[in-house]
Amino acid sequence: MQAPGRGPQPRTRLLPRWRRVSWITCWIALCAAEALPACPFSCKCDSRSLEVDCSGLGLTAVPPDLPAATRTLLLLNNKLSALPSWAFANLSSLQRLDLSNNFLDQLPGSVFGDLTNLTELQLRNNSIRTLDRDLLQPAPQLRHLDLSINGLAQLPPGLFDGLAALRSLSLRSNRLQKLDRLTFEPLVSLQLLQVGDNPWECDCSLREFKHWLEWFSYRGGRLDQLACTLPKELRGKDMRLVPMEMFNYCSQLGDETNSAGMDSPGPPCTKASLEPAKPKPGAEPEPEPSTACPQKQRYRPASVRRAIGTVIIAGVVCGIVCIMMVVAAAYGCIYASLMAKYHRELKKRQPLMGDPEGEHEDQKQISSVA
Numbered sequence: 001m002q003a004p005g006r007g008p009q010p011r012t013r014l015l016p017r018w019r020r021v022s023w024i025t026c027w028i029a030l031c032a033a034e035a036l037p038a039c040p041f042s043c044k045c046d047s048r049s050l051e052v053d054c055s056g057l058g059l060t061a062v063p064p065d066l067p068a069a070t071r072t073l074l075l076l077n078n079k080l081s082a083l084p085s086w087a088f089a090n091l092s093s094l095q096r097l098d099l100s101n102n103f104l105d106q107l108p109g110s111v112f113g114d115l116t117n118l119t120e121l122q123l124r125n126n127s128i129r130t131l132d133r134d135l136l137q138p139a140p141q142l143r144h145l146d147l148s149i150n151g152l153a154q155l156p157p158g159l160f161d162g163l164a165a166l167r168s169l170s171l172r173s174n175r176l177q178k179l180d181r182l183t184f185e186p187l188v189s190l191q192l193l194q195v196g197d198n199p200w201e202c203d204c205s206l207r208e209f210k211h212w213l214e215w216f217s218y219r220g221g222r223l224d225q226l227a228c229t230l231p232k233e234l235r236g237k238d239m240r241l242v243p244m245e246m247f248n249y250c251s252q253l254g255d256e257t258n259s260a261g262m263d264s265p266g267p268p269c270t271k272a273s274l275e276p277a278k279p280k281p282g283a284e285p286e287p288e289p290s291t292a293c294p295q296k297q298r299y300r301p302a303s304v305r306r307a308i309g310t311v312i313i314a315g316v317v318c319g320i321v322c323i324m325m326v327v328a329a330a331y332g333c334i335y336a337s338l339m340a341k342y343h344r345e346l347k348k349r350q351p352l353m354g355d356p357e358g359e360h361e362d363q364k365q366i367s368s369v370a
Contacts, residue, residue: 040065054078055098062087069093076100076122085110092116100124100146107131113138124170125149133158141165148172148194155179161186168192172224177201181208190216194224202228202239204250210239 039045040063043054051072054063059078066073068090080102088094094115100122109132112118118139128150136142140162152174160166166187176198184190193216200206217223217240228234234242 038065038067050093066091072096074098076102078102080104083107083111085113087111089114094118096120098122099126102126104128105151107135109134112136115139116141118142120144122146123150127151129153131156131159136160137162139163144168146170148174150174152176155183157183159183164188166190170194171198173197175199177229178205179209181212184209184212184216190221192222195226196224198226199229200226200239201230202234202237202242203231204247206239207247207250210242210244210247213240 040052040054042057043052043063045052045067049072050067050069051074052066052070053074055074056077059075059080062075062080062083066088070091071093073088073091073094073096076098077100080099081104083104085108088097088111092114095117097115097118097120101124104123104126105128107128112121112135116138119141121136121139121142121144124146125148128147129152131147131152133156136145136159142163143165145163145166145168148170149172152171153176155171155176157180160183163186167189169187169190169192172194173196176195178201179195213223213226223240226239228237228239228242234246
């Protein structure tokens with residue numbers, strides 16, 4: 001017999017407590033499951049660094065189920081050939097994006113529209129030929145940009161507007177022949193610029209960019225090398241080492257073009273305008289106005305080889321003249337010494353030759369003795 005007041009009462013008291021604990025545990029588990037981002041299939045996710053690594057998977061499209069809290073997204077070494085404009089939608093926390101070693105040939109102008117916190121963008125080793133002017137405008141905090149090993153032949157004006165925080169820029173191994181100074185002036189924080197392995201034409205179109213490079217180097221910026229491909233006289237020579245005097249003809253050419261445009265407001269001079277009008281039969285010939293087109297002088301850049309040849313020839317001529325002057329001076333000194341020696345010997349011989357008056361007195365003495 002159990003004592004009154006004892007029996008299954010403690011068990012009945014514990015049941016409500018266990019139910020509450022189990023409900024709290026399930027609720028916490030559900031909240032934790034909702035808080036943890038879902039990792040895309042075959043990708044590797046790090047919940048601490050919020051990094052999603054989908055590299056080397058042969059992907060042909062960006063995974064659609066990327067966590068919204070992702071800070072680093074690695075999509076390198078895949079087979080991406082095109083990106084839709086919504087590929088990175090709702091990834092406002094993304095800071096680093098790597099799309100290197102893919103087959104991208106064109107990027108929509110709004111593909112990075114939601115990446116307002118992006119600080120590093122890697123587009124190395126793709127097939128990008130053109131860039132939209134507004135492609136990078138949504139990322140004002142961008143610090144590192146790699147566009148190397150692509151097919152870029154030019155950069156649109158205003159591409160880097162608003163990128164005052166950009167520190168490193170790589171344009172190596174593209175098809176760039178010239179660059180506009182105005183395109184790079186907004187990059188006030190740039191510290192490293194890589195432009196090597198491009199077919200640069202070191203002519204008037206690159207003169208203003210050379211001025212910007214001098215300013216960039218003056219404030220401590222680092223540049224790999226800008227080797228000229230054309231003209232032949234400057235092939236292989238670093239653009240920074242080409243003296244500005246080589247581009248004096250550019251300003252002269254621009255002045256002549258402007259003056260020609262102001263002086264001749266009429267139609268352009270053509271070959272047909274040079275043909276004289278045929279006189280009508282029976283009419284007196286009138287003096288024909290001069291319709292000859294002015295011959296514009298064609299300015300060419302100074303030839304480095306000719307300049308070096310001129311210096312060598314001038315040096316040889318100066319050397320020959322100096323040698324001749326030395327020989328003439330030596331001959332004059334030798335001649336003067338020989339003449340002085342001759343006069344000294346002549347003076348020594350005069351007493352030995354005898355005086356005619358002395359000989360006459362000697363004869364008188366001889367006759368008196370006789």
